[in-house]
Amino acid sequence: MSSLEQARTDLPARPFIDYRDGQLMVEGVSAAELARAHGTPLFVYSQAVMLDALAAYQRGFAGRQALICYAMKANSTLAVLRTFVQAGCGLDIVSAGELERALCAGVDPAKVIFSGVGKTRAEMRRALEAGIGCFNVESLPELDVLSEVAAGMGLRAPVSLRVNPDVDAKTHPYISTGLKGNKFGIAHTDALAAYRHAAALPGLKVTGIDCHIGSQITETSPYLDAMDRVLDLVDAIEAAGIQLEHIDFGGGLGINYHGETPPAADALWQLLLAKLDERGYGQRKLVIEPGRSLIGNAGICLTEAVFLKPGEQKNFLIVDAAMNDLPRPAMYEAYHAIVPVQPREVKAQTWDVVGPVCESGDWLGRDRQLAVQAGDLLAVCSAGAYCMSMSSNYNSRGRAAEVLVDGDQARLVRTRESVEDQLRLESL
Numbered sequence: 001m002s003s004l005e006q007a008r009t010d011l012p013a014r015p016f017i018d019y020r021d022g023q024l025m026v027e028g029v030s031a032a033e034l035a036r037a038h039g040t041p042l043f044v045y046s047q048a049v050m051l052d053a054l055a056a057y058q059r060g061f062a063g064r065q066a067l068i069c070y071a072m073k074a075n076s077t078l079a080v081l082r083t084f085v086q087a088g089c090g091l092d093i094v095s096a097g098e099l100e101r102a103l104c105a106g107v108d109p110a111k112v113i114f115s116g117v118g119k120t121r122a123e124m125r126r127a128l129e130a131g132i133g134c135f136n137v138e139s140l141p142e143l144d145v146l147s148e149v150a151a152g153m154g155l156r157a158p159v160s161l162r163v164n165p166d167v168d169a170k171t172h173p174y175i176s177t178g179l180k181g182n183k184f185g186i187a188h189t190d191a192l193a194a195y196r197h198a199a200a201l202p203g204l205k206v207t208g209i210d211c212h213i214g215s216q217i218t219e220t221s222p223y224l225d226a227m228d229r230v231l232d233l234v235d236a237i238e239a240a241g242i243q244l245e246h247i248d249f250g251g252g253l254g255i256n257y258h259g260e261t262p263p264a265a266d267a268l269w270q271l272l273l274a275k276l277d278e279r280g281y282g283q284r285k286l287v288i289e290p291g292r293s294l295i296g297n298a299g300i301c302l303t304e305a306v307f308l309k310p311g312e313q314k315n316f317l318i319v320d321a322a323m324n325d326l327p328r329p330a331m332y333e334a335y336h337a338i339v340p341v342q343p344r345e346v347k348a349q350t351w352d353v354v355g356p357v358c359e360s361g362d363w364l365g366r367d368r369q370l371a372v373q374a375g376d377l378l379a380v381c382s383a384g385a386y387c388m389s390m391s392s393n394y395n396s397r398g399r400a401a402e403v404l405v406d407g408d409q410a411r412l413v414r415t416r417e418s419v420e421d422q423l424r425l426e427s428l
Contacts, residue, residue: 003343003371010337012256012382013297016048024341024379026300028408031341035302035377038412041321041400042302043388047083048406049298050384053265054087057290060269064286067133069113071251071291072098074385079404079413080295081105090133092251092289096123099130109133113248113289115162115212117142124149124157134158134287136210136248138185143198151203159198160208160248163191165229167213167222185211188229195237206242208287209234212250215292218262220271223249227272231279248287255296257382258335265293292385299384301326301400302341303364305376306356315351317372322355323362324394326380326387330361338365341377353378357395388414393422 008019017026024031026044034044057068069090072081076098081091082105090111091102102112112132114123117139124146127135137143137159150157164185186194198206211230213222227249234244249272254262263271276282303321310316328334338353351372353365364380372378391399398417403410 003340003345003348006369007339007343010339010381012337013046013049016046016052017300017381019343022342024339026405026410029405029410031300031302031379032377034403034410035304035341038401038403039416040302040304040377041325043299043383043400043402044302044410045077045080045295045299045384045402045404047298047404050080050083050295051087053294053298054084054089056265057269057288057294058088060266060273061286064273065283066286066288067111067246069111069287069289070294071115071289072102073389074291075295075299075387075389076101077388077402077414078105079402079411081107083404084294092291096120096126099123099127099132103130113160113287115210115289119146121145121149125153128153128155128157132158134160134207134246134248136160136162137198138162140186140194140197143194143201143204147201147203149203156203156205158207159204160210160246161186161191161194161198161206162210162212163188163230163233165211165213165226167226167229188233191233192236192240195242196240199242206244208244208246208248209237210248210250210287212289213252215252216254217252218254218260220263220268223268223272224275227275231276231281234281244284246285246287247281248289251288251290251293253290253293255293255382255385257296258337262293265290296385297382299382299387301380301383301387303378303380305372305374305378308351308372308374315349317351317353317368317370319353319355319364319378321364321380321400322357322395322397323359323364324357324392324397325355325400326364326383327390327392328386329364330359331390336365336383337381338368338370339379339381340370340372341379344371344373344376346371357397393417396422398422 069092070084071092094116115136162185303319307318323330348369348371355362401416402414
């Protein structure tokens, strides 16, 4: 297999991100030209990949009452948010900062869902002022505080209680959220009592039930198990006289990083909707909050090979992107495919691809077969989710620039962060 053929097999977003005439292209734009124009590290997003991923969910929900709220913690860049908002999405937020970004992107506040375990009083007030659609509440103390805040404003906060169904999503423990030992949600066994408590509070209006079991889920069985447990609770809650307007099944669907084969969103929801119909809830309003599955494979990070450092035990390929740009390998030992922007037809060697940050954990890929020389450009694939949104200034490195590609048009949507930008908020 040639270097080009091997590189093509590692591209999860084909045909939108693919090689043409020996050059990596993002839709109709050359990745090499983008790197020359904007420097590296550089995040590049394909709008076509984003909308194609969203279209699978929209097909799955055709004919149903459904609100798809993009979980913006995956990537909160304004141009990404605007793309999904203009395509009809609401937004799932977890902080006041994300609320302001959501509003700036033009979302209808009634399509905003506020999730998260630690909402402050100030965040609650701001969300109530904005008129968001629902708070996903995760504890009894949060119910009490939210009721107090809303009543003090002469309002009733719309709430959905996030129930922890104790279902194993079979994913990395750091991104599992639906087990008894996780910090999220109200225990399944305590949920009915929590709903009775919420319904009695003066500042709350109970509107739904919520469940989210984790992230990067690649099997259907955890979703089906969680749905059964949630619907059992819906039966019990409504039998107690508390009517629920919507059922929220969260997000968590995985993507192809390294040969994973998660179900397509429309195929998954065909199964889940069949179960809903069977249980008599097929006409209920549904809410979901996908994040990674909408943006993950839409992004690549372009980086330049700075030094080649062969060694007795390891060969190190040192690039100008680092763990502050792409934190997932350091945090989760996550895999990202790494491919050349212009493949060389020479013998490949085995390299550990590492960044310049002063940490042994600063690696982007281990034991990768690459034919590469200093000065070559590489693309780190599947970098749309939990990369830019989790990036930092560690080692006083500026955050990368971002480009959004639509067909043969490329727009710079975030300017590279300068040292002056970093120093602006500090004083001696």
